[in-house]
């Protein structure tokens with residue numbers, strides 16, 4: 279299968295899985311303002327997922343559209359990072375997961391704006407504008423919650439510690455990353471590490487939180503080796519298409 | 528409607544001659560179609576009635592997010608998911624404008640909201656019914672948002688300025704919701720036999736609650752008469768219900784679905800559809816806490832509130848620290 283197709287699935291699946299998680303908060307957030315703001319992020323990511331997956335289907339050339347890819351693959355064929363499939367937990371877990379992802383996502387999209395593939399560059403240019411806002415929001419929440427009360431500080435430090443193991447696989451380079459990087463389609467995976475780390479250290483520092491000193495050891499999402507959480511998420515996501523195969527909605 | 532059985536405190540509507548000069552001047556402005564604004568003098572009973580009505584309406588928007596949010600993660604296509612997510616988000620926006628409108632009457636959002644959480648304040652009966660299939664999402668948009676529009680268009684002319692203006696904004700979005708709901712129903716009705724059966728089942732379950740949602744006949748109610756005299760309310764519950772039925776019955780036929788009421792028939796002489804008897808006992812049961820989902824809805828709102836307490840406290844503690852350091856920076 280083409281490297282570009284696989285790479286596009288990675289982009290699309292990150293957005294799809296994370297938007298699915300955020301959408302589950304809708305109506306259950308800690309304040310109406312949060313329901314509005316977090317739903318905006320969920321909608322942006324869902325929009326990006328649709329663009330990436332539609333393009334992936336075109337590149338694949340087997341007639342699969344965004345829905346066929348979203349609803350017709352099992353977990354082994356999902357290519358999202360393990361971080362985005364980690365459970366919502368309490369609101370602080372969701373905020374921390376979002377911040378760690380957003381900071382990386384912004385760097386990635388900035389690189390993709392320069393892609394040699396014009397369609398990828400175009401989607402990235404649209405997405406990066408949204409993601410700049412996402413990172414501003416999630417960084418702001420990290421700083422507020424890190425400094426807010428003793429309880430919120432402790433919860434945010436725990437959240438960062440729990441998620442940290444999942445923050446390194448995105449810098450690993452495999453054949454797909456290497457191929458896309460050498461063709462100028464995408465930035466090299468490892469090239470984003472320094473900027474991400476600097477951003478995260480700055481924000482965690484301002485939040486009064488400690489940046490873990492070890493390197494994350496969890497990996498596998500990009501190759502389809504997931505945590506137990508993904509299967510349950512797909513159960514809800516794909517229920518209708520599985521129960522009524524071939525129906526139009 | 529989103530505010531049902533609003534208490535006005537009135538036993539009978541006073542005539543102009545029975546009013547003190549200040550109240551009389553107020554009523555004359557209302558009669559002349561002049562809007563009341565937050566800073567204007569108003570009778571205490573008028574203010575209280577508005578607080579009850581607008582807060583019930585706000586709670587309905589907020590609680591109303593739950594039955595639809597129930598299907599966001601399971602929407603059948605990515606496009607439908609995006610539309611539903613945006614729709615439920617709109618309802619959060621409606622709740623926010625309405626809580627702000629209540630604040631203009633001197634009651635804080637937290638005070639208003641705590642009355643919902645304790646079970647003291649009411650919200651629309653309709654949101655105590657469950658969403659069992661995807662077709663329920665279509666039926667809610669079509670029938671529930673459809674009923675809301677019929678009810679809220681006259682509220683755009685309500686005598687209280689902030690409420691009327693909030694309604695103008697809300698109505699635009701509700702009509703999108705109604706069309707999107709109808710579009711879901713259309714797709715189902717053009718689909719497989721299973722999909723069509725799903726659509727019929729949703730119509731059958733949501734039809735009667737949507738009619739009851741407009742509230743019991745109110746011709747004899749002093750509360751309604753008083754609300755009408757104050758131009759908070761402009762039409763009787765039965766008028767609005769009839770308007771909703773007249774606009775919706777042809778849509779049922781257009782979809783090719785069976786009518787959910789054997790007595791639903793066009794009456795040439797009246798120029799309206801006739802319809803069967805509504806089960807008001809069920810309505811009052813639902814209003815009084817004995818609907819299928821009252822407990823879940825209230826429990827979900829309480830759970831979100833309690834689990835979010837640490838977050839809200841942290842955000843205010845941080846804001847207070849920022850303010851303090853800004854002040855120190857300024858000196």
Ligand SMILES: [Fe+2]
Nearest residue numbers: 588617618621
């Ligand atoms: Fe609404």
Ligand SMILES: [Fe+2]
Nearest residue numbers: 618672701704
């Ligand atoms: Fe609506």
